[in-house]
Amino acid sequence: MGFYKEKYDAIVVGGALSGMACAMTLASKGKDVLLLERHNLPGGIATSFVRGGMEIEATLHEMMSIGPEDQPLKIRAFFDEMGVKIHWLRVPEAYHMSVPSEKIEITLHAGFETMAREIDAQYPGTHDKVLKLMELCQSVYSSVNVLSVHPMSKPAMLLRHPEFVKTCGYSAKEVLDTFGLPKEVCDILSAYWIYVAAPLSNLPFTVYAVLMADYFGGGSYVCRDFSYEMAARMAVRCEELGVQIEYLQEADKILVEDGHVRGVRTKRGDEIRADFVACSAYPNRCYTSMIEPASAVPAAAIRSVNARRLSVTCFSVAMLLDRSPDELGIRDYSYFNSFTDMDTDKHWENLKTLGPYHYVTTICLNRANPDCTPPGMTSLSITTLPLPDGYLQVTEDEYLRLKRSIARDMIEQMSVYFGVRLLDHIVEIEIETPVTVAHYTGAWNGGIYGYRHSMDDHIVARLQMSEQENYIPGLAFCGAHAISGNGMSPAITNGRKAAKTLLDEMAKEAAQA
Amino acid sequence: MKVYGFLKDVGGAGRVTARRQSLFQSASAEPQTRDPINELARALHPGPLALTVTDVRDVSPTARKLRFAPKQGRLPVFQCGQYLSLELKIGQTVTTRPYSICSAPYQARQEDGFVEITVRNGKSDGFAANWLYANTKAGDEFTASLPFGQFYYEPLRDSRHIVGLAGGSGITPFYSMAQEIAAGKLDAELTILYGSVTSADVILKNELEAVACDKVHYVNVISGEKDYPGEKGFLTREVISKYAGPDSTFFVCGPLPMYKLIARELAALNVPPRRIRMEVFGAPKDVSAAEGYPKDKLGEHYTITVVRGIREDEIPARASEPVAVALERAGIPIPTRCRSGACGYCHSRLLSGEIFVPADGDGRRRADRELGFFHACSSYPLSDLRIKIPIL
Numbered sequence: 010m011g012f013y014k015e016k017y018d019a020i021v022v023g024g025a026l027s028g029m030a031c032a033m034t035l036a037s038k039g040k041d042v043l044l045l046e047r048h049n050l051p052g053g054i055a056t057s058f059v060r061g062g063m064e065i066e067a068t069l070h071e072m073m074s075i076g077p078e079d080q081p082l083k084i085r086a087f088f089d090e091m092g093v094k095i096h097w098l099r100v101p102e103a104y105h106m107s108v109p110s111e112k113i114e115i116t117l118h119a120g121f122e123t124m125a126r127e128i129d130a131q132y133p134g135t136h137d138k139v140l141k142l143m144e145l146c147q148s149v150y151s152s153v154n155v156l157s158v159h160p161m162s163k164p165a166m167l168l169r170h171p172e173f174v175k176t177c178g179y180s181a182k183e184v185l186d187t188f189g190l191p192k193e194v195c196d197i198l199s200a201y202w203i204y205v206a207a208p209l210s211n212l213p214f215t216v217y218a219v220l221m222a223d224y225f226g227g228g229s230y231v232c233r234d235f236s237y238e239m240a241a242r243m244a245v246r247c248e249e250l251g252v253q254i255e256y257l258q259e260a261d262k263i264l265v266e267d268g269h270v271r272g273v274r275t276k277r278g279d280e281i282r283a284d285f286v287a288c289s290a291y292p293n294r295c296y297t298s299m300i301e302p303a304s305a306v307p308a309a310a311i312r313s314v315n316a317r318r319l320s321v322t323c324f325s326v327a328m329l330l331d332r333s334p335d336e337l338g339i340r341d342y343s344y345f346n347s348f349t350d351m352d353t354d355k356h357w358e359n360l361k362t363l364g365p366y367h368y369v370t371t372i373c374l375n376r377a378n379p380d381c382t383p384p385g386m387t388s389l390s391i392t393t394l395p396l397p398d399g400y401l402q403v404t405e406d407e408y409l410r411l412k413r414s415i416a417r418d419m420i421e422q423m424s425v426y427f428g429v430r431l432l433d434h435i436v437e438i439e440i441e442t443p444v445t446v447a448h449y450t451g452a453w454n455g456g457i458y459g460y461r462h463s464m465d466d467h468i469v470a471r472l473q474m475s476e477q478e479n480y481i482p483g484l485a486f487c488g489a490h491a492i493s494g495n496g497m498s499p500a501i502t503n504g505r506k507a508a509k510t511l512l513d514e515m516a517k518e519a520a521q522a
Numbered sequence: 523m524k525v526y527g528f529l530k531d532v533g534g535a536g537r538v539t540a541r542r543q544s545l546f547q548s549a550s551a552e553p554q555t556r557d558p559i560n561e562l563a564r565a566l567h568p569g570p571l572a573l574t575v576t577d578v579r580d581v582s583p584t585a586r587k588l589r590f591a592p593k594q595g596r597l598p599v600f601q602c603g604q605y606l607s608l609e610l611k612i613g614q615t616v617t618t619r620p621y622s623i624c625s626a627p628y629q630a631r632q633e634d635g636f637v638e639i640t641v642r643n644g645k646s647d648g649f650a651a652n653w654l655y656a657n658t659k660a661g662d663e664f665t666a667s668l669p670f671g672q673f674y675y676e677p678l679r680d681s682r683h684i685v686g687l688a689g690g691s692g693i694t695p696f697y698s699m700a701q702e703i704a705a706g707k708l709d710a711e712l713t714i715l716y717g718s719v720t721s722a723d724v725i726l727k728n729e730l731e732a733v734a735c736d737k738v739h740y741v742n743v744i745s746g747e748k749d750y751p752g753e754k755g756f757l758t759r760e761v762i763s764k765y766a767g768p769d770s771t772f773f774v775c776g777p778l779p780m781y782k783l784i785a786r787e788l789a790a791l792n793v794p795p796r797r798i799r800m801e802v803f804g805a806p807k808d809v810s811a812a813e814g815y816p817k818d819k820l821g822e823h824y825t826i827t828v829v830r831g832i833r834e835d836e837i838p839a840r841a842s843e844p845v846a847v848a849l850e851r852a853g854i855p856i857p858t859r860c861r862s863g864a865c866g867y868c869h870s871r872l873l874s875g876e877i878f879v880p881a882d883g884d885g886r887r888r889a890d891r892e893l894g895f896f897h898a899c900s901s902y903p904l905s906d907l908r909i910k911i912p913i914l
Contacts, residue, residue: 011831011833012831012832012913013831013832014832049868049912050869057887059866059886060672062884062885064887064888163535166535167532174532174535175532175534176534177535177538178533178534178535178537234887234888234892235888237889237890238888240889241887241890241893241895242889242893245893253831255831257857257912258912293554294557296553297555298555306553308551309551311550311552312551313549314554315549316546316548316549322559331796397558397559400559400562401558401559402558403562405562405565405598405599406599406631408562408566409599416678417678420678432678432679434796435678435679435796436679436795436796437679438676438678438679440678443559444559444563444566445563446559447557447559447562447563448566448567453557453560454557454558454559455559455560455563464538464541465541465542466542466545467538467539467541469534469539470535470538470541470542470543473535473539474539
């Protein structure tokens with residue numbers, strides 16, 4: 010007897026958050042779904058690991074689109090609707106930013122009025138402009154939320170979403186510059202740039218607005234039991250909804266016959282039928298080595314992946330320290346440190362190298378989740394998000410030395426900042442690199458953010474062109490590389506969208522038949 | 523002031539779409555498959571490798587060192603103290619065993635590279651080791667995966683003055699470390715304190731003496747020979763403080779009971795926890811000795827319903843053995859590596875029933891514990907079970 014049914018309504022390739030959101034959505038509509046995951050755990054990079062009996066967060070800094078319980082934003086609402094119960098913990102502040110060369114040292118909290126006042130206290134006379142900027146962001150954010158679900162005609166769009174329409178051709182820098190704010194304030198309001206990984210000069214204002222309105226409006230959240238809690242609870246809920254999940258099963262080929270998806274072949278050799286596949290592997294890999302026969306891939310599909318540029322990957326040093334945050338003098342949850350100035354174009358160039366990195370994010374998880382370590386200890390991670398470029402020539406014999414030298418530099422920089430020698434307090438340390446991401450997820454070139462946000466690959470253009478990009482009937486994509494882009498919350502949205510694409514196709518084909 | 527003064531422009535959406543479209547049209551239609559980062563990941567973690575035994579050598583009256591070379595290609599980079607997972611078929615049982623690599627990393631990477639493990643004969647719980655000791659000969663072929671484990675010197679965390687506290691076959695990772703340091707490939711100093719009952723129990727004695735140098739010190743501590751001329755007794759605070767310098771990092775590898783003794787001795791010496799690294803070392807010999815084990819269950823037999831995909835099988839199980847062992851006995855393969863509850867490769871789901879997980883072998887994540895995911899290699903049935911495991 011085999012391990013699989015003859016045929017499924019849909020197969021989801023990849024059990025990260027996006028794939029599980031997709032599988033869950035399909036199953037909730039009564040579809041018979043198989044989910045194949047290459048790793049032995051669900052969640053992809055939403056994960057944790059155990060060292061010396063202690064669990065350590067691997068990746069999550071903060072989830073957007075959660076919002077308070079009584080004012081849920083869309084991801085909390087999705088989990089509520091699906092019956093996935095997550096223990097959300099609110100992150101106490103938005104961020105602390107430090108740019109010594111510009112004398113920036115400030116902590117901001119969520120809430121437009123709150124953050125505008127906090128900025129005004131250090132940069133008097135900026136309150137109204139900052140508030141106006143945030144209101145513009147909020148307006149664009151609301152429009153994006155409506156328009157991504159309900160497409161409408163151009164005149165209707167202009168009438169109902171004028172600010173969205175009018176800002177959409179401009180970069181974040183171009184729009185920010187019109188507010189006449191001091192440079193330092195613009196820089197403070199740029200701290201989150203790394204969470205969408207594009208220099209402000211090339212970041213669509215639309216994306217910037219969503220980021221700012223979501224984080225400063227709804228606040229940010231983490232899971233009580235690390236990001237793996239989300240992964241494990243989604244996996245359990247998927248199975249309750251009837252999804253068959255198989256771990257350690259890698260989909261090797263997506264089978265296409267007569268121009269339509271017809272199934273999947275696993276590395277193990279099982280050939281499983283389904284007319285619909287949601288693929289979490291990057292389109293680069295899918296179109297160049299997964300589709301069988303290769304001739305079923307239209308030239309336009311290859312062009313599309315060649316035209317797009319990969320976004321960043323990850324370099325993170327996760328540590329458990331043998332002192333409490335108070336003892337170490339680490340007051341806040343999240344720190345954005347620039348060791349040079351806040352020119353994001355220069356930072357972007359720096360991310361193409363092997364370091365030393367100039368812009369790093371440091372998370373002290375205890376500040377949002379005091380029980381994440383035993384008492385008297387600190388969970389601290391220092392992260393930068395480099396582009397794959399610097400890592401392409403690295404050989405296996407130099408890899409260990411290299412990752413330690415980059416990590417040491419990051420630890421020493423933050424030691425200077427905190428005024429405490431972190432190296433003297435490390436109980437556990439793991440260094441995650443682009444190669445680590447590739448090893449555990451197989452993501453194309455270790456990418457965690459999909460394709461770059463840029464004025465050339467604008468989120469609005471992605472939405473407008475989305476239908477013509479369904480190059481192979483029966484195939485949809487979920488993951489950070491899909492329309493909504495990177496981050497755990499957008500990845501979940503991408504999974505839901507992939508499900509919707511497939512459900513629409515299923516309905517259309519059923520009607521034709 | 524000109525606050526978003528350009529917002530009379532309503533053509534932005536059209537412009538950005540045209541821009542993207544033209545980019546797509548002008549791009550090459552030639553498939554680009556280069557993914558150097560995944561290539562590097564595969565070079566570092568190549569998965570199962572076909573290995574040939576190239577040498578079998580006695581390294582004590584009861585232990586043998588087995589050398590393996592790859593059938594093709596190169597062995598991956600590893601760090602001293604890491605282990606390989608050896609696939610074994612003994613009778614009808616298909617299983618794996620973790621063995622610390624006792625050769626040095628540089629030896630794996632040189633031309634004609636190799637890895638070595640040492641197996642000891644005659645231990646009642648050493649089913650696989652005894653079999654390997656008795657049966658392995660040059661020319662035999664095996665499949666193994668490497669490298670795994672966190673028992674390695676981490677320069678960002680550890681003191682470069684390493685004290686290796688070894689017992690029994692727990693000496694093997696320190697031989698790897700000693701060779702790497704002696705060859706000038708690892709910048710650290712190592713003092714090995716190796717506890718054995720008699721001098722005949724000492725494994726790799728000649729080999730360790732041969733690599734001793736100004737950076738590698740090697741001391742046997744013998745507990746069961748009155749006339750032993752060197753250090754006598756156990757690995758106590760006295761002998762440890764005699765040889766360990768200030769601010770050393772202690773690496774501990776040996777049989778389970780040794781860990782409790784050493785933890786007590788190091789605590790008495792005020793060694794901070796971050797200076798102590800303990801290797802995981804297999805399932806306990808007798809689970810009923812573990813804290814919290816319901817002793818009345820020990821002799822029980824149960825049935826496990828094993829779900830793999832849409833298939834279900836029923837197998838017998840003993841309360842005294844991990845779920846993974848019951849599966850292997852029944853001929854159902856289960857992915858395992860560390861076999862100590864730590865690595866989680868055997869991550870499975872408990873659909874119903876009750877299991878016991880000894881605290882020493884509980885490497886589960888919090889959410890796993892709450893939701894019923896478990897590690898089959900370190901979990902013991904306390905009732906009939908229904909479990910879902912990966913397809914192999």
